[in-house]
Amino acid sequence: MKLYEQIVNREEKISLIGLGYVGMPIAVAFAKKVEVIGFDVNKPKIDLYKNGVDPTKEVGNEVIKNTTVDFTSDESRLREAKFHIVAVPTPVKDDHTPDLTPVESASRTLGRNLTKGSIVVFESTVYPGVTEDICVPILEKESGLKGGVDFKVGYSPERINPGDKVHRLESIIKVVSGQDDETLDMVAKVYELVVDAGVHKATSIKVAEAAKVIENSQRDINIAFMNELSIIFNKMGIDTKAVLNAAGTKWNFLNFSPGLVGGHCIGVDPYYLTYKAEQMGYHSQIILSGRKINDDMGKYVAESTVKKMIKANKQINGAKVAIFGVTFKENCPDVRNTKVVDVIRELEEYGIDVKVVDPAADKEDLWRGYRINLCEVEDIKEMDAVIFAVPHDEFKAMRLEDIKMMFRSTGYVKLKAMDEVAATSEFDIENESKGCVLIDLKGMFNRIEAEETGFVYWRL
Incomplete structure (x- = not known):
């Protein structure tokens, strides 16, 4: 435990490789207790951190201004640390196979600057075996050192929930693992410095890797079940949210709801597990079926929107639709793998002009990743339909009258006198009452109030 004591006494440093939504909060947390080097290859991002700006909005600008994290894009600075935490993304390719490029690149970078006696802990979500079978050989090749002898490795899956101000690094039990008992104990003690909830020592690195990948696979399957129920109940003319509220009164009913499943975890991690299963000769049935349902929900939402617009006598080609929310989840700027884009692209296939509003989204990432520009709320006028895709707090505060x-058109007619009734044909009243199509994916608004206000209302 000599290295642990040196870290606590600030004689040795911890490094964080990858300062995104996961790595940056970890770096900030450790910096309250020990010396931390925060490394990222993205120099503009490093410059923002150095200037006290938190582009992730995970901890806030004030915390970044006051943190002692030594932010750098100079990889040679990694040589100053002896305990390294790798927290880079692990996306999937277009064919849904794992894209290990980021974690392999991070391993090469760290390997070039790895010193004898170091411990390397990977946090990136991977399938069982990646740490030991792929990352360690890269570290050995780049450093010229021998894994298990000159340096040790561990794995501690990230559990940070972007945008969640309640379930934070400090309050979530941390799963830790190491290639031997000594490393396991060392990794556990280091994380215990910042994780108040404590740690769980996994029996092996592969067990820890597997535990992480099934956490999100389980959520994905449960949400897929809710999405399938939503499709069925919509066909039956039954309100899915009302059904779930009723079923939720039973003590052991699982509290999940339908929705678009995107982001860098739930919509990605199951493919890592099924990919490894395929290599072992097993073709997943439940996991891939759930993925298929969730991947198709963007198209389903777009098609349902168009159907409602047709019923409201809207001309589809050339229609204007506003979408509120484009991030993969509420109150978070992250747009990686957002399935709202699937809705946008599908609507555009119908010749619909789509306007997007999102006060939380990272504008640069949105343009760089999807070539989508954002509009202000004030720009949303003369719409044929409005879709609330992400329940940001700002959107929850909006009134139905303002949306109208x-x-x-105003969407409904207020009749003040009998002569107005005589002057308005039944056909006109019917069409006015059907003029406003409101798609509320997460059930932000009250269905009855929306319909009484004159909306053609639909939700998952």
């Missing part, structure tokens, strides 16, 4: 003003 975004449409081509």
Whole structure:
């Protein structure tokens, strides 16, 4: 435990490789207790951190201004640390196979600067075997050192929930693992410095890797079940949210709801597990079926929107639709693998002009990843339909009456006298009442109130 004592006494440093939504909060947490080097290859991001700006909005600008993390894009600075934490993304390719490029690149970078006696802990979500079978050989090749002898490795899967201000690094039990008992104990003690909830020592690195990948696979399957129920109940003319509220009164009913499943975890991690299963000769049935349902939900939402617009006598080609929310989840700027884009692209296939509003989204990432520009709420006028895709707090505060003003017509007619009734044909009243199509994916608004206000209302 000499290295642990040196770290606590600030004689040795911890490094964080990858300062995104996961790595940056970890770096900040450790910096309250020990010396931390925060490394990222993205120099503009490093410059933002150095200037006290938190582009992830995970901890806030004030915390970044006051943290003692030594932010750098100079990889040679990694040589100053003896305990390294790798927290880079692990996406999938277009064919849904794992893209290990980021973690392999991080391993090469660290390997070039790895010193004898170091411990390397990977946090990136991977399938069982990646740490020991892929990362360690890269570290050995680049460093010229021998794994298990000159340096040790561990794995501690990230459990940070972006945008969640309640379930944070400090309050979530941390799963830790190491290639031997000594390393395991060392990794556990280091994480115990910042994780108040404590640690769980996994019996092996592969067990820890597997535990992480099934956490999100389980959520993915449960949400897929809710999405399938939503499709069925919509066909039956039954409100899915009302059904779930009723079923939820039973003590052991699992609290999941339908929705778009994107982001860098739930919509990705199951493919890592099924990929490894395929290599072992087993073709997943439940996991891939759930993935298929969730991957198709963007198209389903777009098609349902168009159907509602047709019923409201809207001309589809050339119609204007506003989408509120484009991030993969609420109150978070992260747009990686957001399935709202699937809705946008599908609507555009119908010749619909789509406007997107999102005060939380990272504008640069959105443009770089999807070539989508954002609009302000004030720009949303003369719409044929409005879709609330992400329940940001700002959107929850909006009133139905204000949303009504975004449409081509007010959507309903207030009759003040009998002569107005005589002057308005039954056909006109019917069409006015069907003029405003409101798609509320997460059930932010009250269905009855929306319909009484004159909306053609639909939700998952």
